[in-house]
Structures are given as C-alpha cells and as structure tokens.
Amino acid sequence: MQLKHKIVALGILPLLLAVAIICALVLLQNQRLGEQQVQLIESAILSSKQAELKNYVAMALSVIAPLHDGGRGDAAAQKQALDVLGKISFGEDGYLFVYDDRGRNLMHPRQAELVGRDLWHMTDIHGLPVIQALLKSAMSGDGFQRYSWRKPSSGQETDKLAYVTMLDGWGWMVGTGIYLEDIERATRQVRSEVASGIRATMIAIAGVTLIVVLVVFIGSLMLSIKEHRLADRKLQALNQRLLSLQEDERSRVSRELHDGISQLLVSIKFQFELAAHQLQRGASGGLDSLEQAIERLGGAIGEVRRISHDLRPSLLDTLGLSAAIGQLATEFEQRCGLTVVCRQQLGDAPLPDAVAVALFRIVQEALTNIERHARASLVQIDLAPSVDGVQLQVRDDGIGFDPRTIERMPGGIGLRNIRERIEHLGGQLSLSSSSEGSAMHVVLPVSAS
Incomplete structure (x- = not known):
C-alpha cells in the first residue's frame, strides 16, 4: 500500500x-x-x-x-x-x-x-x-x-x-x-414507533459517519500531498547535497593530483631530462641528478598512496578495522602534533563491510572536525563490542560546541554525514560537549553471526 x-x-x-x-x-x-x-x-x-x-x-x-x-x-x-x-x-x-x-x-x-x-x-x-x-x-x-x-x-x-x-x-x-x-x-403502535426511532437514529449516525469519513479522507489526502511534497523537497535537497559532496570530493582529488602529483611528476621529468643531458655530455653530477629524480619519484609514489588511503585504506581490506583505525590515529598524531590514545577491544572479530567502513569514516570525520575546530591537545578513541553490536567513542579536551545548533550551520556537513551513516545502519548516536571537551558515542548493530 x-x-x-x-x-x-x-x-x-x-x-x-x-x-x-x-x-x-x-x-x-x-x-x-x-x-x-x-x-x-x-x-x-x-x-x-x-x-x-x-x-x-x-x-x-x-x-x-x-x-x-x-x-x-x-x-x-x-x-x-x-x-x-x-x-x-x-x-x-x-x-x-x-x-x-x-x-x-x-x-x-x-x-x-x-x-x-x-x-x-x-x-x-x-x-x-x-x-x-x-x-x-x-x-x-x-x-x-x-x-x-x-x-x-x-x-x-x-x-x-x-x-x-x-x-x-x-x-x-x-x-x-x-x-x-x-x-x-397499542403495543404494535409502540413497537412501530420504536422501530421508526431506531431507523431515524441509524440514518443520523450514518450521515454523521459519512461526513466524518469525508473529512478524514480529505484531511488524509491533504496530509499525504503535503508529506509527499515535503519528501520531494527533502529528496531534492539530499540529491543536491550528494552532488555537491561528489563535486567537492572530485575537486579535492583533482586539486591534490594537480598541485601534488602533477607538480612532482613534472619535477621528476625535468630531473630525469637533466640527468640524461648531463650523462650524454659526460659532465659530472648526472648520477646525483638521477638519484634526486628517483628520490622524488618515491615521494610521488607516497603521495599516490596517501590519496588512495584517503579514498579507502588498504589496511581496512587486508588487516581489518582495528589496524585501519590505528594507522589513521598514528597519521593524525604525526600530522597535527596531538596526543592520540587509541584503545581497541574488538581483537580479530570480523565485522560486516558496511559497518567497518562506516566506523572508519566516522573516526576519520571526527578527527577532521577535531583538527579544524576543537583546539584540543588530547584525543581518545575507544572501540569495543557492546550488547547489540559494536560501540565507538571519540573524546577530546577541546573548547567544545553546541550540539543543538551545529548541524543547522552551513558548514555542519561532517556531523550530518556521520548521523546519516549511523541512521542508515540502524545505529544510535549521542553527543555531549562542554567547555572542557566533547564526546561522541556511536553504537552500530551487528548480527550475532
């Protein structure tokens, strides 16, 4: 229906x-x-x-x-x-x-x-x-x-x-x-009058019922039309947001390829050409130029791996969620200079691919938000099993935020993405924040098998 x-x-x-x-x-x-x-x-x-x-x-x-x-x-x-x-x-x-x-x-x-x-x-x-x-x-x-x-x-x-x-x-x-x-x-007349009264009462009830049914039908139809239009507007907004996110991701990847990999490859090309020219002339320094080109080529390969890791970490497919989050925490600690404490109690327990990817992206998005807004010095990541599945908790000692208004802000896409990932998997999200820090608690259901 x-x-x-x-x-x-x-x-x-x-x-x-x-x-x-x-x-x-x-x-x-x-x-x-x-x-x-x-x-x-x-x-x-x-x-x-x-x-x-x-x-x-x-x-x-x-x-x-x-x-x-x-x-x-x-x-x-x-x-x-x-x-x-x-x-x-x-x-x-x-x-x-x-x-x-x-x-x-x-x-x-x-x-x-x-x-x-x-x-x-x-x-x-x-x-x-x-x-x-x-x-x-x-x-x-x-x-x-x-x-x-x-x-x-x-x-x-x-x-x-x-x-x-x-x-x-x-x-x-x-x-x-x-x-x-x-x-x-006389008794027949009384019974006839009673029957007439019953018929009149039934007709009145039927008339009132018909009117009420029509009112309910019209009201339900108007509500359905209103909800349909609201759903259409939400779907259009969601599609527009997905397109915007896709364009932003493409722009980011394009920018990193152009400003990073492309510049490195051009530099490597010039370095190889210089080495070849020096070797043809028999001039000294050709070997040094070749070694510098090889070194820069290694940097380019590392940059490609970084971009690939941002799109989907290879450790998530090979070693599992715990190792991928550990690597993510280590890279974040090295990049931002923050202290990251990562405690994991899942062990080698396998998780569905959708749950593992969602938890990884949630941690990735949370760390990005902490880097941009929290002004924190300590981050704690706890990953452990729960009664119904798996739970994740991310804490920091930053300046905090207002959970009631952050999602309505134009730049609040990250937290909205986290919430939508959790709702899609049937999980639960709770946020708490004060001037002494913030905490995000996530529970995702996982079948017993």
Missing part, C-alpha cells in the same frame, strides 16, 4: 469500527427500552381495563340488587334479573353474561344460541375449558381470566379478558369481558 492509502486506512477503519460498535449498542439499547415501554403500556392498559371490568360488573350487580336482596328467589325475579342484565351493554362488543355453577348458560345477549346449553366441557382454540376456568376464578375471588372467544362484531376468535363473580343465593356467575385487540394494537 502507498503511504496515502495507509494513512486513509488508519484514519477511517478505526472510525468505522467504532461507529459499528456504537450502532450495535444503540440498537440493542433502543430495543430493550422499546420492549420495556411496550410492557409498561400493556401493563397500564391492562390495569385500566381490569378496573373498568370490575366497575361494569359492580354496576350490573347494583342494578339487580333490589331483586336479589329483596329475598325473592322465585323464577320470576330471576327472569326479570336476566332481562335487566341482558339489556346492559357498553361499546360495540361489551355485554354481560350469566352462567350457573354447573356450567349452563343462563343469558348471553350476543350469542342467543348458547342460552340454556351446558357448556361445562367447551374449550377454546388453545384447549382451555373456558367455563370451568371462569367458575374457578370466580370462586377463588380473583375473578380475572384470559381465554379465546368469538368476537361478535368480526366473528373471529380473539383473546379476551373477563371478570366474573359469584352471585350468592342464586348460584349464578355474572361477568363481562373485553377483547384484547385494543391492547395488541
């Missing part, structure tokens, strides 16, 4: 996961609250209907109380009471019914075909013996019973809640009931 795609994925995927979890929690919470609300509404409606049924039955009993309480138990009083109860109705499907204690129907204003029939063994669609259950509820004093019964207005079997009570003396069970379609309709 490209960087911009990774940024977008890291920004959007956790957001989508969080939104999905929130949506699931909101959905579950709304469903739970919706069911609680349905149960509360159903319970409230049922309680209201139960109180209403009790009032209807109490009203009916109060109407026939003069006939019942007057002590008249004859058939005429009972027939008059049944006529009065049969005329009482409330609503489209509200009526009273009367049964005796043996399950025989005495009055049913909406289903006349049931009057006089023994319904003791009649069951509803669920297998419940309706009349037995009603009598049991009436005799127990609870009075409420749910069952299925044919609704007069629709002719369909519907759940019904009845309230019944026993009329003492006559052995009657008087009751009424309501069909529960109203409660079911």
Whole structure:
C-alpha cells in the first residue's frame, strides 16, 4: 500500500469500527427500552381495563340488587334479573353474561344460541375449558381470566379478558369481558414507533459517519500531498547535497593530483631530462641528478598512496578495522602534533563491510572536525563490542560546541554525514560537549553471526 492509502486506512477503519460498535449498542439499547415501554403500556392498559371490568360488573350487580336482596328467589325475579342484565351493554362488543355453577348458560345477549346449553366441557382454540376456568376464578375471588372467544362484531376468535363473580343465593356467575385487540394494537403502535426511532437514529449516525469519513479522507489526502511534497523537497535537497559532496570530493582529488602529483611528476621529468643531458655530455653530477629524480619519484609514489588511503585504506581490506583505525590515529598524531590514545577491544572479530567502513569514516570525520575546530591537545578513541553490536567513542579536551545548533550551520556537513551513516545502519548516536571537551558515542548493530 502507498503511504496515502495507509494513512486513509488508519484514519477511517478505526472510525468505522467504532461507529459499528456504537450502532450495535444503540440498537440493542433502543430495543430493550422499546420492549420495556411496550410492557409498561400493556401493563397500564391492562390495569385500566381490569378496573373498568370490575366497575361494569359492580354496576350490573347494583342494578339487580333490589331483586336479589329483596329475598325473592322465585323464577320470576330471576327472569326479570336476566332481562335487566341482558339489556346492559357498553361499546360495540361489551355485554354481560350469566352462567350457573354447573356450567349452563343462563343469558348471553350476543350469542342467543348458547342460552340454556351446558357448556361445562367447551374449550377454546388453545384447549382451555373456558367455563370451568371462569367458575374457578370466580370462586377463588380473583375473578380475572384470559381465554379465546368469538368476537361478535368480526366473528373471529380473539383473546379476551373477563371478570366474573359469584352471585350468592342464586348460584349464578355474572361477568363481562373485553377483547384484547385494543391492547395488541397499542403495543404494535409502540413497537412501530420504536422501530421508526431506531431507523431515524441509524440514518443520523450514518450521515454523521459519512461526513466524518469525508473529512478524514480529505484531511488524509491533504496530509499525504503535503508529506509527499515535503519528501520531494527533502529528496531534492539530499540529491543536491550528494552532488555537491561528489563535486567537492572530485575537486579535492583533482586539486591534490594537480598541485601534488602533477607538480612532482613534472619535477621528476625535468630531473630525469637533466640527468640524461648531463650523462650524454659526460659532465659530472648526472648520477646525483638521477638519484634526486628517483628520490622524488618515491615521494610521488607516497603521495599516490596517501590519496588512495584517503579514498579507502588498504589496511581496512587486508588487516581489518582495528589496524585501519590505528594507522589513521598514528597519521593524525604525526600530522597535527596531538596526543592520540587509541584503545581497541574488538581483537580479530570480523565485522560486516558496511559497518567497518562506516566506523572508519566516522573516526576519520571526527578527527577532521577535531583538527579544524576543537583546539584540543588530547584525543581518545575507544572501540569495543557492546550488547547489540559494536560501540565507538571519540573524546577530546577541546573548547567544545553546541550540539543543538551545529548541524543547522552551513558548514555542519561532517556531523550530518556521520548521523546519516549511523541512521542508515540502524545505529544510535549521542553527543555531549562542554567547555572542557566533547564526546561522541556511536553504537552500530551487528548480527550475532
């Protein structure tokens, strides 16, 4: 994946996961609250209907109380009471019914075909013996019973809640009931409203999520473009610096060849020509001129070796890092007149070529910086193994510098090169400096093999 795609994925995927979890929690919470609300509404409606049924039955009993309480138990009083109860109705499907204690129907204003029939063994669609259950509820004093019964207005079997009570003396069970379609309709409406609320909440969350995703995508895209441009600028600056370093190195080598080797070779050429001319004439001094030319030729060879050593020391390839750094320290001590203490604990342990070259160049660059800027009299070089690889420490007793600003200075290329070499190999660099001297500590990782 490209960087911009990774940024977008890291920004959007956790957001989508969080939104999905929130949506699931909101959905579950709304469903739970919706069911609680349905149960509360159903319970409230049922309680209201139960109180209403009790009032209807109490009203009916109060109407026939003069006939019942007057002590008249004859058939005429009972027939008059049944006529009065049969005329009482409330609503489209509200009526009273009367049964005796043996399950025989005495009055049913909406289903006349049931009057006089023994319904003791009649069951509803669920297998419940309706009349037995009603009598049991009436005799127990609870009075409420749910069952299925044919609704007069629709002719369909519907759940019904009845309230019944026993009329003492006559052995009657008087009751009424309501069909529960109203409660079911109310609960369906509540569930529909809850579902609508959940849908509205999900749509709102989806809209907010879409907006946030677009914002994250646009922000990530802008950040990616900005970082891409910054990386391009850094790459251009790095390429320019590499080209400048290459040109500087070429200029240095060219200058050394022109001012050193070239002048020596020209001088040697003139010396050989002078010796040849003197020998041809038989003049004295020809042999001396030839010896001087040979001596200068040896100096030229030494200069070529020095330039070659600066480009890549031969000891690094033949004897290893310890010998190459030791030679570098010796040459630096002879050239600058400083005291160099070089302590090495690597022994003959082989190092990867990249690590060995990096450590050599770091020491070379550090000594160059000390020569130019430190004004030191003592330099200490410590090379030793570490837990993760190899460590190098270079100390001097010079005037010190400010590590925070030295790399930002136009001439701070040397230290920047050191840092880049170390970062390329995955190592660590630490600098410390004061008026009493400076120290550079380098750790480069080396595999156990």
